Amino acid sequence: MTDSRYSWGRYPNAPQNAHTCSWRSEVPELMNKVVAGHGSTLPFGNGRSYGDSCLATSDQVVQLRTLDRFIEVDWEHGVVLAESGVTLAEILALSIPMGWFLSVTPGTQFVTLGGAIANDVHGKNHHLRGTFGNHVHSFGLLRRGQGLLTCSLSENPELYAATIGGLGLTGVITWAKIQLMPINSSQIDSTVVRFDNLAEFFKLSAELDHQHEYSVAWIDCLAQDTKTGRGVFIVGDHASYGSLSVEKRKKLQVPVTPPLSLINNLSLHAFNEAYWRVHPATPSRRWGSYEPFFYPLDRILDWNRIYGRKGFQQYQCVIPDAAAEVAMSELLAVIAASGQGSFLAVLKRCGDSVSPGLLSFPLPGTSLALDFPQKADLTALFKRMDAIVHQAGGRLYPAKDAHMNGNDFRQAYPAWEQLEALRDPSLLSRFWKRVIS
Numbered sequence: 001m002t003d004s005r006y007s008w009g010r011y012p013n014a015p016q017n018a019h020t021c022s023w024r025s026e027v028p029e030l031m032n033k034v035v036a037g038h039g040s041t042l043p044f045g046n047g048r049s050y051g052d053s054c055l056a057t058s059d060q061v062v063q064l065r066t067l068d069r070f071i072e073v074d075w076e077h078g079v080v081l082a083e084s085g086v087t088l089a090e091i092l093a094l095s096i097p098m099g100w101f102l103s104v105t106p107g108t109q110f111v112t113l114g115g116a117i118a119n120d121v122h123g124k125n126h127h128l129r130g131t132f133g134n135h136v137h138s139f140g141l142l143r144r145g146q147g148l149l150t151c152s153l154s155e156n157p158e159l160y161a162a163t164i165g166g167l168g169l170t171g172v173i174t175w176a177k178i179q180l181m182p183i184n185s186s187q188i189d190s191t192v193v194r195f196d197n198l199a200e201f202f203k204l205s206a207e208l209d210h211q212h213e214y215s216v217a218w219i220d221c222l223a224q225d226t227k228t229g230r231g232v233f234i235v236g237d238h239a240s241y242g243s244l245s246v247e248k249r250k251k252l253q254v255p256v257t258p259p260l261s262l263i264n265n266l267s268l269h270a271f272n273e274a275y276w277r278v279h280p281a282t283p284s285r286r287w288g289s290y291e292p293f294f295y296p297l298d299r300i301l302d303w304n305r306i307y308g309r310k311g312f313q314q315y316q317c318v319i320p321d322a323a324a325e326v327a328m329s330e331l332l333a334v335i336a337a338s339g340q341g342s343f344l345a346v347l348k349r350c351g352d353s354v355s356p357g358l359l360s361f362p363l364p365g366t367s368l369a370l371d372f373p374q375k376a377d378l379t380a381l382f383k384r385m386d387a388i389v390h391q392a393g394g395r396l397y398p399a400k401d402a403h404m405n406g407n408d409f410r411q412a413y414p415a416w417e418q419l420e421a422l423r424d425p426s427l428l429s430r431f432w433k434r435v436i437s
Helices: 024-038 088-098 113-118 157-163 198-211 265-278 290-294 303-307 321-338 378-391 406-412 416-422 430-436
Strands: 002-005 016-020 060-063 070-074 079-083 100-102 136-143 147-152 172-182 187-195 214-219 231-238 284-289 312-320 346-350 365-373
Touching: 016 024, 024 060, 024 136, 024 172, 079 088, 088 100, 088 113, 113 172, 136 157, 147 157, 157 416, 187 198, 187 214, 187 290, 198 214, 198 231, 198 321, 198 346, 231 265, 284 290, 312 321, 312 378, 321 365, 321 378, 378 406, 406 430, 416 430
Parallel strands: 016 060
Antiparallel strands: 002 016, 070 079, 079 172, 100 172, 136 147, 136 172, 187 231, 187 284, 214 231, 214 346, 312 365, 346 365
């Protein structure tokens, strides 16, 4: 059975023919069938990768979302063993009432367990707990011609390292065992304050990050001159009191894809100005559910449609600490001068935790993520931004990328050759072909 899948950014526009199965035992035969008919394939989860890292060169993918069963749970120690198609939302629905939360979560709960490992996702607590890969005990990896291998720090350790952040290229993850973190409540205690410029962000980050489990900032990417980098700083911790309930917020829906992007200069300026001003100038304490704190956009189903039929590209980079303030100022100046930008621009500090993954994205420094409606002139803007990132010794996030050139990738990720040596030859993405050719 097949149907079409897309990347979340809808760019490049390359619909994937998805081959589905119902049971883990069916995956080897399905994989062999797809490769025999089309030469190569790629595992595909819930389609939350933004660029072309989830798109097969053959446009034929093995759809794993249907592998959504829990195999074993240990609520005494917070260990979950589940199939790779289980989403983080489905894990939370079971774990929160039992007093456990994901040790690391990205900005959406709709990614699959396999996808979280393959992209080694990170979150608002990277400064304390590192990436998702730091909390993966083991997983099952199906490699064509080798069968199912168990991978961990002690068993097939090379494949374990290559698969975490390996973009689905080393094999098909069929199950995984992860470690959760204990909580007393599903509520979040947070503090919110707006800041006037980039220098204030770095001051707040240095003062508050180490005091809290979670830290992140929204910035106005169109602000210029003395206001460059102004934004809203948010820190939070799991509350020590409150219920262990799973929130069931009513979801909104973007019903259709408009012909043109609804994000434009006029709407961006208006939103950014209003969003900055509505937040307090002095620190304000808040207490609320985990969903709006971690997953603000998950309430709007199919929100990617607002960018229109051409889709969008996300630009996410990380800049080492030594160059972060200067390089971020330069990046924001270039973005503001272009008149293009994002209504959700995220700035956060990454810690010095080392991931077990060969191609893990974060490094000790500052990360910036923005969404841009797809336009022809994005190429020139991204070229200027890439030059700043490259000069500063930074790098881009493969899970979000649709444009990075091969030279920049290979310099930023020198372990790429180790991954290529361990890649399952039957698995090849458009991203990988683009950056190693």
